[in-house]
Structures are given as C-alpha cells and as structure tokens.
Amino acid sequence: MGKSKQYILSLDQGTTSSRAILFDKKGKIINSAQKEFKQYYPKPGWVEHDPKEIWSTQASVAAECIAKEGLNGLNIAGIGITNQRETTVVWDASTNKPIYNAIVWQDRRTAKYCDSLKEKYTEVIQKKTGLIIDAYFSASKIHWILENVKGARKKAEKGLLRFGTIDTWLIWQFTRGKAYVTDVTNASRTMLFNIHTLEWDEELLKIFNIPKSMLPEVKSSSEIYAQTATTLFASKIPIAGIAGDQQAALFGQMCTKSGMVKNTYGTGCFIMMNTGKKAIISQHQLLTTIAWKIGDNVNYALEGSVFVAGAAIQWLRDGLGIIKKAHHSEKIAKEVKDNGGVVFVPALTGLGAPYWDQYARGTLVGITRGTQKGHIVRATLEAIALQSQDVIEAMQADIQMQAKELRVDGGACANNLLMQTQSNISNIDVIRPKILETTAMGAAFLAGLAVGYWSDIDEINKIWKMDKSFKNKMNEKERSATNQQWKKAVQRSFNWEN
Ligand SMILES: Nc1ncnc2c1ncn2[C@@H]1O[C@H](COP(=O)(O)OP(=O)(O)O)[C@@H](O)[C@H]1O
Numbered sequence: 001m002g003k004s005k006q007y008i009l010s011l012d013q014g015t016t017s018s019r020a021i022l023f024d025k026k027g028k029i030i031n032s033a034q035k036e037f038k039q040y041y042p043k044p045g046w047v048e049h050d051p052k053e054i055w056s057t058q059a060s061v062a063a064e065c066i067a068k069e070g071l072n073g074l075n076i077a078g079i080g081i082t083n084q085r086e087t088t089v090v091w092d093a094s095t096n097k098p099i100y101n102a103i104v105w106q107d108r109r110t111a112k113y114c115d116s117l118k119e120k121y122t123e124v125i126q127k128k129t130g131l132i133i134d135a136y137f138s139a140s141k142i143h144w145i146l147e148n149v150k151g152a153r154k155k156a157e158k159g160l161l162r163f164g165t166i167d168t169w170l171i172w173q174f175t176r177g178k179a180y181v182t183d184v185t186n187a188s189r190t191m192l193f194n195i196h197t198l199e200w201d202e203e204l205l206k207i208f209n210i211p212k213s214m215l216p217e218v219k220s221s222s223e224i225y226a227q228t229a230t231t232l233f234a235s236k237i238p239i240a241g242i243a244g245d246q247q248a249a250l251f252g253q254m255c256t257k258s259g260m261v262k263n264t265y266g267t268g269c270f271i272m273m274n275t276g277k278k279a280i281i282s283q284h285q286l287l288t289t290i291a292w293k294i295g296d297n298v299n300y301a302l303e304g305s306v307f308v309a310g311a312a313i314q315w316l317r318d319g320l321g322i323i324k325k326a327h328h329s330e331k332i333a334k335e336v337k338d339n340g341g342v343v344f345v346p347a348l349t350g351l352g353a354p355y356w357d358q359y360a361r362g363t364l365v366g367i368t369r370g371t372q373k374g375h376i377v378r379a380t381l382e383a384i385a386l387q388s389q390d391v392i393e394a395m396q397a398d399i400q401m402q403a404k405e406l407r408v409d410g411g412a413c414a415n416n417l418l419m420q421t422q423s424n425i426s427n428i429d430v431i432r433p434k435i436l437e438t439t440a441m442g443a444a445f446l447a448g449l450a451v452g453y454w455s456d457i458d459e460i461n462k463i464w465k466m467d468k469s470f471k472n473k474m475n476e477k478e479r480s481a482t483n484q485q486w487k488k489a490v491q492r493s494f495n496w497e498n
C-alpha cells in the first residue's frame with residue numbers, strides 16, 4: 001500500500017470505552033473501532049480505571065481501525081487525541097508503571113478535602129483557574145495519591161513521578177516515554193493551571209502540595225508534539241492534535257465564533273459556549289475553561305455540566321423498568337399530551353451547574369391519581385431540557401447576550417421530542433448536524449490543521465453540515481410557567497441527603 005491515500009486517525013478515549021475513527025478529507029468516516037474497559041468501584045463514591053487497560057484498549061482499536069481498511073501507518077497523515085478530562089494517572093518514570101489506578105473524574109473521595117479548602121481559596125482558585133473547588137478536578141486527586149500511596153510523596157519529591165491526564169499518559173506510551181506533554185484544554189481542568197498566563201501556577205501547586213517536576217509541558221491544541229514509536233505502527237505517525245473531549249466537541253461542531261454553544265446529550269449533558277479571546281469569570285457558578293489554542297490564539301469557553309441526563313432515561317429503563325429501550329422514551333412520552341403536572345428533578349447524584357449541590361437528591365412532584373407512566377417519561381425528557389436551560393440561562397446572563405442557536409450531539413440527541421422540547425424551553429434554534437461524531441471529528445480537525453491536511457478553519461467549516469433544525473413552538477406565557485414550576489421543584493430537591 002502506497003502513500004497515496006491519506007487519512008486522519010482520531011482517538012477518543014472516553015469514560016467507558018476507547019474508540020478510534022478514521023476520517024478522510026471530506027470529514028467522512030472511513031472506519032471505526034471501539035472497546036469497552038472495566039470500571040472499578042472500590043468504595044461508594046470511588047471510581048477507578050486501570051491505566052494499562054486504557055492504553056491497551058486504545059492501542060488495539062487504533063491498530064484495528066487502520067488494519068480493517070488494509071492500510072498502514074504511511075496512510076495516516078496525523079493522529080488527534082481527545083479524552084475524558086480530569087481523570088488522573090500518576091506513574092513512575094523509571095519503570096513506566098502507574099503507582100495507583102487512574103482516579104476518574106466522577107470519583108468523590110476528595111470531596112471533604114475540597115470542602116476544607118473552600119473558605120480560604122474559593123476566590124483565588126476561581127480567578128486563576130476559572131474552576132469551582134470540587135473533587136471533579138485533578139489537583140485533589142493527585143494530592144490524594146501522594147498522601148495515600150506508600151512512598152509516593154518521597155518519590156515525587158525526588159522528581160521520580162509523573163502525573164498526566166489521559167492524553168499525556170497515552171502520548172507517553174505512544175512515544176515510549178519520549179514525549180511528556182499535554183495541551184492547554186486538559187491543563188485547564190487540573191486546577192493547577194493559570195488560564196490567563198498559560199502556566200502551571202506556583203501558588204496552586206503549593207496549596208495542593210504538588211511538586212512541579214511531576215507536571216508535563218503544556219502545548220497548544222494543534223501542533224506536532226511527537227512521532228509515534230515504531231513498536232505499534234510500522235512507520236512513525238505524527239501526533240498532532242490534543243483536546244479534552246468537550247472542547248473537541250465544541251471544535252467539531254465548528255462553534256468557532258464567540259457566543260456559539262453546543263450541548264452534548266450523553267449520560268450527563270455538557271454545555272459549552274465559546275467566549276472568544278475573553279476568559280469570562282462566571283457570576284453564575286459556571287466554569288471558565290480553555291476551548292483551544294491554535295497557533296498563538298487562545299479561545300476561552302464557559303461550561304456547565306449536568307450530571308444526570310441520559311442516565312435518567314437509563315434509570316427509567318433499568319431502575320423502574322417502565323421503558324424497555326432508551327429510544328422508546330419518545331413514543332411513550334408522546335402517548336400523553338403534556339406532563340400532567342408532573343415534574344422530575346433527576347438529582348440522582350446531586351446537582352451540577354449552576355447549583356452545585358452534592359446533597360440534592362432526585363425529586364418527583366405533582367403526582368396525582370391520574371398520573372400515567374407517559375407523564376413520568378415526559379417529565380424526564382423535560383428535565384433533561386430544563387437542566388440544560390438552567391446552564392444556558394446562566395451563560396446568557398454571564399455574557400449578557402442571547403445565544404442564536406444550540407448545536408447538539410450525543411446519544412440522546414436522536415430523540416426528536418427532546419430536541420423540540422429544548423427548543424421550546426430555551427426559545428432557541430436547536431441544530432443537529434449530519435455527523436454526530438463531533439468529539440472525534442474535533443480532534444481530527446485539530447490534528448489535520450497541524451499537518452496541513454486541511455488548510456484552515458474555513459475549509460473545515462464546509463465539512464460541518466446540518467441534518468435537522470428544531471424551532472420554538474411554545475408561547476412566552478407557557479414557557480415562563482414551565483420554568484417557574486421547574487425552579488420550584490428544584491428548590492425541593494436541595495440539601496436532601498446530609
Ligand atoms: N432516543 C433516546 N432518547 C433518550 N435518551 C437516549 C436515547 N438514546 C440514547 N439515550 C441516552 O443517551 C445516553 C447514551 O449516549 P452517549 O452519547 O452514548 O453517552 P456517553 O458518551 O455519556 O456514554 C444514555 O444515557 C441513554 O439513556
């Protein structure tokens with residue numbers, strides 16, 4: 001096989017699976033491969049992955065994806081990496097072995113430690129990192145490893161340990177320890193990175209008691225970082241794009257202008273708004289984060305995460321058994337004309353942005369003798385849209401501007417009723433693209449730009465195509481009543497478990 005056909009290989013290392021997708025110049029998916037890996041729950045609230053399994057599944061899907069088409073490394077113009085963010089790996093540089101499992105972003109073991117920092121450091125941390133103190137981010141996880149793994153603190157002080165988010169860990173493996181790098185988007189989720197100066201912050205390192213020697217070099221999101229070692233592919237391939245998965249989706253959705261917003265409807269909802277060159281520090285409990293850095297241009301974003309979205313549909317299926325398949329939710333919800341007064345706040349694991357109440361719990365209100373399962377299913381779909389609207393509303397308040405449209409992706413965006421409900425509740429045009437693999441596409445675009453596979457953003461913009469749009473069909477009075485009823489129900493869910 002010659003060098004004639006050239007593709008970009010995108011590696012999407014997610015929370016439950018490792019995936020590889022091969023894109024051609026028109027953005028068409030040529031091939032893909034996926035492998036799930038094991039989740040470890042050693043104690044309530046703890047979530048871990050085996051870093052070696054993350055690497056082995058990722059390497060094998062990459063190889064499988066290329067081999068399926070009878071291609072080899074020479075046909076790959078570049079690799080883009082996108083990953084579950086915040087998840088923390090610490091390894092010994094001399095043995096290459098992780099000293100503990102990866103502590104996953106969902107892991108809550110450091111919640112109390114984080115609480116103890118709030119009084120003194122909330123302001124300085126938000127100002128420097130754009131983040132709200134929470135166990136979600138990497139810093140407290142690194143701190144936990146150094147405090148709890150035998151001998152770790154001593155080794156770290158001797159400069160023998162390395163920390164990485166998943167991108168860093170994968171690149172370390174791909175290059176056999178030659179490249180120790182991350183990009184600004186991943187760094188911006190550690191709580192150790194100053195998003196204004198674009199450097200690891202000495203004061204934050206001191207607060208979390210983490211030696212600087214265990215941090216990677218921070219690069220842009222689109223450049224040639226390194227070549228893969230020839231142990232995996234017969235020829236070297238440039239690794240040329242890195243972005244955290246939500247940032248990659250924002251780029252893959254081509255939300256490249258200030259004010260553009262995307263929502264990914266998966267297990268949770270991740271809503272992100274491009275704010276251009278401005279790092280807006282939220283007045284409404286949202287996160288400020290780096291969207292990407294291309295060349296010398298840094299783009300910032302506001303972000304809000306809803307913890308339980310599609311997971312609420314899973315709960316209807318697996319917990320209550322009132323639907324058989326997730327997509328049946330649409331048909332069953334349509335059996336009733338409205339929610340019949342039922343409101344469901346799916347705070348099953350607390351509430352994320354903009355409430356950040358880890359003690360909130362799921363609340364189902366307004367049930368009468370006339371309540372049918374259709375009402376509950378409908379209320380669940382509405383809750384996904386309403387939780388998203390709470391974040392969109394906070395974003396609009398922060399930028400003091402209405403968003404024009406909402407670009408959507410993720411498994412649950414296939415649900416037309418949900419998309420129409422979102423448009424009604426947010427009074428916004430909801431736009432669903434043709435290719436829904438926006439995360440992998442974003443990483444491919446970043447890598448392709450760096451190696452000259454695509455010449456510029458204008459060329460890429462032509463690849464993004466709309467499939468369907470949903471326009472508001474609700475009047476203002478109804479919208480405001482729905483919102484008020486929702487806010488009342490949210491209040492009832494607060495601070496339940498103590
Ligand atoms: N047609 C549908 N209607 C509502 N929810 C759906 C539908 N299809 C999938 N889902 C939900 O979307 C989620 C899967 O989406 P996906 O993007 O694969 O999630 P993740 O990447 O977080 O694993 C599941 O929680 C599922 O319940």
Ligand SMILES: O=P(O)(O)OC[C@H](O)CO
Nearest residue numbers: 014015084085105245246
């Ligand atoms: O694993 P994903 O793709 O749902 O993404 C996880 C997020 O990056 C966590 O912040």
